[in-house]
Amino acid sequence: MSIDVHQHLWTPSFLDALRRRSAPPRLDGWTLLLDGEPPYEVDPDDHDLAVRASRAAGLDLALVSLSSPLGIEHLPPDEAWPLIDAYHAGAAELPAPFRAWAAAPVTDIDPARLSHTLDQGFAGLQLPATALRDAAAFAVAAPLLDVLAERGLPLFMHPGPAAVPSGSPAWWAAVVPYAQQMHASWYAFQAVGRPRHPDLKICFALLAGLAPLHSERATNRGAPGRGRVDPGAFVETSSYGSRAIDAVIRELGIDVVVNGSDQPYAEAPSLDFGDAARHAIGHANAIRLLQARSHHRPSPSPEPSPSPSPSRTTSQQLRTSQPYSETQPYSETQPHTTTRVHPHTPSRKEPQS
Helix, strand or coil, X not given: CEEEEEECCCCHHHHHHHHCCCCCCEEECCEEECCCCCCEECCHHHHCHHHHHHHCCCEEEEEECCCHHHCHHHCCHHHHHHHHHHHXXXXXXXXXXXXXXXXXXXXXXXXXXXXXXXXXXXXXXXXXXXXXXXXHHHHHHHHHHHHHHHHCCCEEEECCCCCCCCCCXXXXXXXXXXXXXXXXXXXXXXXXXXXXXXXXXXXXXHHHHHHHHHHXXXXXXXXXXXXXXXXXXXXXXXXXXXXXXXXXXXXXXXXXXXXXXXXXXXXXXXXXXXXXXXXXXXXXXXXXXXXXXXXXXXXXXXXXXXXXCHHHCCHXXXXXXXXXXXXXXXXXXXXXXXXXXXXXXXXXXXXXX
16 A cells, blocks of 8 residues: 555536636636647546546555646636635545645735645645746745644645647657756755755655756755755655656655656556565655644644654544644754665665654
């Protein structure tokens, strides 16, 4: 059994909200219309709950997120909020093994509204990489990121809208601008995001566009951090395979790599690295990513019982509407102490938090 931190599932309330729109992003029946992209025929089965539940039958937990390439987070507030509210309403009602990332427009920063959404059991917040590419963007989003850091909940960085040149093949957006966006957001976070938010946990989709593999060039050009790995900056594996995952593990170690599929657009990679590595990537690392801080557990009893240790946290606890707690404060201020692990000779020790 494993955890998938990256799926998309459009519920009826969200589909209805897209169909009510007269301008992109919108749905005309099952035809998706976006600015700057050709019409895309959506497969109804991809967003049929029964079909998707059968595909997720082998998972303990599947985290659903808003499709940021639609550009919803960048819309004016009066257009963005109805779509995001419809997404939240449907996502909050999804049955096990599904749970969801919250969403928020970057045109109307509302930390109180985010706090209310997170209280409903959402796993953390997803934002598009196009919204966090430089110091000014991180300054705008800072109140949202402060809410996450205070609760110990993660930010999920996902590709945003992408301009597709005329005549480009169908795979162009996923391979070129998406990877470029993730590459830029990885280094923007290192340069300005992490200093501003030392306790924030973050997970980058699609192995951060393989940005970690450029660390040698970065340090050779003056970037700080040689030999250090941020234990609170995770990467997920969607649309990559064993060669890329192997290379990223060699650079970052195994403890910050988590499983993601990008269903229904791709399948989860095969993790043929041995049982210990499979457990780390598919389960244990995601548990550590998703744990909330104990002092933000909603409706505490007058005399709460001691929390289990993080290593005993289960996917079942993470699926509940109340985020599970961790026992120790989370800090990114210390160097990563876990030895880098070659995926074909994985350590038998449980990853350290």
